[in-house]
Each structure stands twice: as structure tokens, then as C-alpha cells.
Amino acid sequence: MIRFLTQFGRYVIMLKKVFSKPEKPSIYYKQTMHELVYLGLNSIGIITIISFFMGAVITLQTAYNTENPIYPTYLIGLGCRDSIILEFSSTITALILAGKVGSNIASEIGTMRVTEQIDALEMMGVNSASYLILPKIIATLLFNPILTLISIIVGILGGWIAGTLSGVITSQDFIYGIQYAFIPYYITYSMIKTLFFAFIITSVSAFQGYFVEGGSLEVGRASTKAVVFSSVLILLFNVILTQLLLS
Amino acid sequence: MIRVKNLEKSFNDNLVLDDISVTFETGKTNLIIGRSGSGKTVLLKSIVGLHEPDKGEIWFEDVLFNKLDFAAKKKIREEMGMLFQGSALFDSLTVEQNVRFPLDMFTNKTSEEKNERVNFCLNRVNIINANKLYPSELSGGMKKRVAIARAIALNPKYLFCDEPNSGLDPLTAILIDELIRELTKEFSMTTIVNTHDMNSVIEIGENIVFINEGIKCWEGTNKEILHSDCEALNDFVFANALAKQLRLSENQ
Secondary structure (H helix, E strand, O other): OOOHHHHHHHHHHHHHHHHOOOOOOHHHHHHHHHHHHHHHHHHHHHHHHHHHHHHHHHHHHHHHHHHOOOOOOOOHHHHHHHHHHHHHHHHHHHHHHHHHEEEEEHHHHHHHHHHHHHHHHHHHHHHHHHHHHHHHHHHHHHHHHHHHHHHHHHHHHHHHHHHHOOOOOOOOHHHHHHHOOOOOOHHHHHHHHHHHHHHHHHHHHHHHHOOOOOHHHHHHHHHHHHHHHHHHHHHHHHHHHHHHHHO | EEEEEEEEEEOOOEEEEEEEEEEEEOOEEEEEEOOOOHHHHHHHHHHHHOOOOOOOEEEEEEEEEEOHHHHHHHHOOOOEEEEOOEEEOOOOOHHHHHHHHHHHHHHHOHHHHHHHHHHHHHHHHOOOOOOOOOOOOOHHHHHHHHHHHHOOOOOOEEEEEOOOOOOOOOHHHHHHHHHHHHHHHHHHOOOEEEEEOOOHHHHHEEEEEEEOOOOOEEEEOOOHHHHHHHHHHHHHHHOHHHHHHHHHHHOO
16 A cells, blocks of 8 residues: 555656646657657557457447347447447557557656666756656647547448448448437547546556666566556546446 | 765665765866775766765855755756766667757757757767767767767766766777866866776876775875775775786886
């Protein structure tokens, strides 16, 4: 318990440093643009592939579970849409990004720590926590909602292609299903979750990297911890946010 | 001038620096020497503020540095340059961008003025046609020289070097020593060099402090070091063949 409180205290102190006034906004802007490409644009490929197959499987499984004449087939499209918007695109995307982006952030910052690059920044009078972490947080907060939207669109597209090609649903029924009883608030809910998850992934991973002590072995461990802790926190906050936003 | 008074630093009840008092003079190459693990790097990092001392005072001219807040420390830090043991160049930046980094961060110079300063610093350390290379494409000696160029980019009053010769061949090590000595004179800096390289001690040690197990055991010049009464220092110095030869030739 004491260990947890100590770590939490360090995390809060680090965040205080991260959100202090930037030394030179123009440099932070440049860094943020770089991180948008590095952490955001470079993640589109993996998100697209996973979302496509995720949508396809959801459609096929929904069709298999509703193989009953009393259920109209358009429910397959509706089920696919709601599952993707409410849960899969925000949460699964976040878990994937915790693995890809989280480990990347922890190892990058951790390596900078063990090779004294962070000391060099501090030595020059640069607020290293803010310089290294703030642009990453801003970039993921800006870009992860876009990734979630891409995931929703590609997921539904994957569901439509899988459904029509396998013959479990017609194209008209699927399109009718994804339009039926649509609640726009579900998108808002998904975006709110995405923003929380983006902050968790970036700040927790940066924390793991920033306080590494030792060498390459410890950087590897920090990278693993970043993924594990981010994933657990994402699942925990998924429950909390769902209760708060949908109850 | 930098003055250290009664400095103490420990890590987890392990006392690493015990009551260190020393003065580092302006325009001189001041050396901190000692065996590996003797506390040299901790002393250097305490002086520059990367470690918070448990007790004691660190004065930069007439400013008590270790009691300043972050903003006030930042002002003094802009007058410092540091060469780290592993060079600590930013991996994601080119040679040119590394040297330019402090200029971008702390000056309002125009792009041309910054380019001019970057080229001046790189020429001064004899780095030519490497502006666009990344640190991973440089040799150990080149990395050290680029790190020196970055350290002097803001024309600092204080230069700190943590084992500048570690991992370098003897010839490159001599060139780095020469460069540090020349820059110290040229820009009238207060330079502090951490080393356990006896060649450096004999070549550039104008003021030498010997640390043994966290305690300052001896202080003097490179002329005096061969005739010290300090047993720990003699064990350290005469483990080196060059020092033995020097003493022999002086005795003859």
C-alpha cells in the first residue's frame, strides 16, 4: 500500500511538472506535430486491420447467435454497430495502442533516462518532463478520437463485407440495421472514453519510462510495465465510465 | 569561481560524499580524480544540481545555487555547459540540431545567427561535413566533440565534463583534453573535469582534487601530485606506468 501511494505521489508530481508553463511554445508546437505523426498517423494501419476483422467477426457471431426466424436479420447490422461504437472501437483500440504506443513511449523516454539525455535537458534548464511528455499527451488526445472514428467506420465496413459475402445478411438489411434506432450519444460516449484512455496510455507509459533506473534490462521491464498497467487501468476505467455515462 | 562547502550526499543510508569543501577557480581546468565509485560523478552532479545535496552549500560566484528555486536555478544553468560520460546527444536530432537545441530553447536569435553560431561551435571542435549526421552515425570521439560543441553553444561561464576520455583511444583522448584546455582559456570558463585518466591529470590538471571513498583526501596541481604524502592518492597515481616513469625520471 505504501509502495502504491509512493508511486502515485510521484505520478502526480510528474504530472504537475508536465502541465507547467512551456519554456518556448513554438518548440512544443513542433514537437506536438512530430508526435502526431509518430504516435497517431503511424497507428492508422494497425487500427484499420484489427477493426476490419473485429467488425467481420462481430457480424458473423451475431448472425450465429440470432439464427432464429423471430429475430429480423437487420438486428445483425444493429448489433454490429452498437458493439463497435459502444465497446470495441474505443476499448479494443485503446488496448492495442497501449501495446504499440505505450511500449514505444516507455522505451523511448526510458532510454533517454539511462543514456543521460534527460539529465542533459535538466542541465540546460529545460523542464524535461514537460518537454518530453506534454507533446505526446496533446498528440494522443487530439489523434486517438480520430483513430476511434476510423475504427468505427472500418469495423462496420468489415461487418458489412463479411456479412454479405458469407450470405448471413443482405446488404439492404445490414444498412437498414446500422441506421435503425441510432443514438448519437453513443458516439459521444465512445469519444469520452477514448480521451480518458489516451491520457492513461500516454501518462502511465511516460511515468514508467521517466523514472527508470539502471540499464537496458530495466528499460525493457519499464516497457512491459507500461503496457500492463495501462491495460489494467483502461479496463478499470472502462467499467467506471460506462457506469457513469450510460446509467 | 565555484565553491563547495561541507557537502554531504547519501543514497539509502550509504554516505557517498562526506563533508567535501573545495574551490574551483575561473580560467583553470579543475580536475576531480578518484577511483571508480569514489563519488566523483555524484559530486559533479551535485554541483550542477542534478542531485540534491543532503547538507552543504554550492556557490556560483556569490550565488548560493543549491538553495535557489527552479526558475532561479534555470538562469544559472543557462550559463553552464556539460559533457556527459556517454555524450548524451539527443538520438532523434542531427549533429546540427543537437548543437542548435540550446539556442532554439533559450535565445531569440534569428535563424541565420543560430546557424552561424552552430557552424562556429562545430568548426571549433573540428567537426566538419557532419552537420546532417545522426549520433548513431558518429564515432565515440566525434560524439564527445559534438557534445562539447553543444555545451559551448550558449557561451557558458562554467563547463563540466564527466569522464570525457572514457571509451576513447589514447590519441583521441589527448585531442579532447587539448580541446577542453584551449576552450577553458579561450572563453575564461570555470571548467571542472571528472576523470580517472592519469594522462589527463598530468596534461591538463591545473587544480586537482582527489576523492577517495567520498572524502576529499588531497588537493594540488599536476606538478605536486607526484610528490604527495597521501597514501590513497599514491596508490591511485602510481598504478599508472606513465606516472611511475615520470617519478623515476624526476628522481634521476
